Amino acid sequence: MNQSFxxxxxxxxxxxxxxxxxLADQVGVDFSYISKIENDRMPxxxxxxxxxxxxxxxxxxxxxxxxxxxxxxxxxxxxTSSQSAIKFMxxxxxxxxxxxxxxxxxxxxxxxx
Amino acid sequence: MNQSFxxxxxxxxxxxxxxxxxLADQVGVDFSYISKIENDRMPxxxxxxxxxxxxxxxxxxxxxxxxxxxxxxxxxxxxTSSQSAIKFMxxxxxxxxxxxxxxxxxxxxxxxx
DNA sequence: CAGAATGTTGAGTTGAATATCAACACCATT
DNA sequence: AATGGTGTTGATATTCAACTCAACATTCTG
Numbered sequence: 001m002n003q004s005f006x007x008x009x010x011x012x013x014x015x016x017x018x019x020x021x022x023l024a025d026q027v028g029v030d031f032s033y034i035s036k037i038e039n040d041r042m043p044x045x046x047x048x049x050x051x052x053x054x055x056x057x058x059x060x061x062x063x064x065x066x067x068x069x070x071x072x073x074x075x076x077x078x079x080t081s082s083q084s085a086i087k088f089m090x091x092x093x094x095x096x097x098x099x100x101x102x103x104x105x106x107x108x109x110x111x112x113x
Numbered sequence: 114m115n116q117s118f119x120x121x122x123x124x125x126x127x128x129x130x131x132x133x134x135x136l137a138d139q140v141g142v143d144f145s146y147i148s149k150i151e152n153d154r155m156p157x158x159x160x161x162x163x164x165x166x167x168x169x170x171x172x173x174x175x176x177x178x179x180x181x182x183x184x185x186x187x188x189x190x191x192x193t194s195s196q197s198a199i200k201f202m203x204x205x206x207x208x209x210x211x212x213x214x215x216x217x218x219x220x221x222x223x224x225x226x
Numbered sequence: 227c228a229g230a231a232t233g234t235t236g237a238g239t240t241g242a243a244t245a246t247c248a249a250c251a252c253c254a255t256t
Numbered sequence: 257a258a259t260g261g262t263g264t265t266g267a268t269a270t271t272c273a274a275c276t277c278a279a280c281a282t283t284c285t286g
Contacts, residue, residue, distance in 0.1 A: 019232060030276050035234055046274065062203045069193040071184070071202075078206045080182040084215035089184075090175045091222055093191045101225050102197035108221035109204055112214050132262060143246050148264055159244065 005067045010038040012057050026056045044068035118180045123151040125170050139169045157181035 003011075013023055020038070024031035027049060036042040044050060047070045054061040065072055079085050097105070116124075126136055133151070137144035140162060149155040157163060160183045167174040178185055192198050210218070 021232070029274090031232090032234075032277080033275060035232095039234075041235080042275090043273085049274085062199070066196060066199040066203075071189060071192060072206075075192075075202055075206045076184060078202075078209070079184060079188075082210075082212055082215060083179060084212040084219070085210065086175075086179040088215050088219045088222065089188055089191075090179075091219060093185075093188045095222070095226070096191070097195075097198065097225075099195055099197040102195060102201050104225060105218065105221060106197070106201045106204055108218060109201065109208070112210075112217060113208070134262075142244090144262090145247080145264075146245060148262095149245095152264075154265080155245085156243085162244085 003067075004040050005044040005064075006038045006040040008064070008067050009034075009053070012059055013038075016057055018057070023053070023056060027052045044070060046070075047072040116180075117153050118157040118177075119151045119153040121177070121180050122147075122166065125172055126151075129170055131170070136166070136169060140165045157183060159183075160185040 013020070019031075020034040021031040024034045027034075029045070029049065033042070033045070037045060044067075045053075047065065047068075050064050050068050050070065051061050051072065054064040079089055095101075126133070132144075133147040134144040137147045140147075142158070142162065146155070146158070150158060157180075158166075160178065160181075163177050163181050163183065164174050164185065167177040174185075192202055208214075
């Protein structure tokens, strides 16, 4: 059910009919690197690179990022730039939330605005 | 009000009456490294090292971590290990929450349990 | 099948984070 | 003034993520 980052990347890239070389050129990396990532011979690239890939492939940044288990610079900043955010995250970490609870929090989020 | 990581470390260490060498030995780093950190000549150490320091000094891990603007491995895992958590964080990132809003979320958190 | 396009693999590179080492300076006590 | 405990500094080392490069293999298309 949870496909690897490489599997996801490979399938989306193929759907779009783009070669590894084309993608790599647009991203600004070597095409052999794309190959290794797609075959899970290397871990997902840096968060910034993941964002570029998502945009070039015309897919959701969030979905690709989520599959990579990486935290983007933006997200990292969103957390560490505010004392209140850090406090919140510490609480969360100590509590060990379930998926359901996370979803409830997302609901609370939407009620905030 | 917002003292640097180095200033905080130095003041707490002195309160406990521990020398840089003693602290460094217990942490497992060179004492000169502690000196540089305390004088802000080097950025805060790795998250794991920060946790060790906090424990040796008998202070809150969270406070020290928060001052360092770093994300601990535990916190990173708490976020990336769940799809729902990642979804929540993406929402948050796109919204750009204020401190007040973060505090409200912390309240929601407490109501969850 | 030929040639071009595309994909794979192993070894090596690079820069940033995270430190170490050696030398020296300061200060208090004996 | 020497010793011992402490702190500072500049140069250097180590580690790891994130790649590149060159060579080869496979697949597609005419």
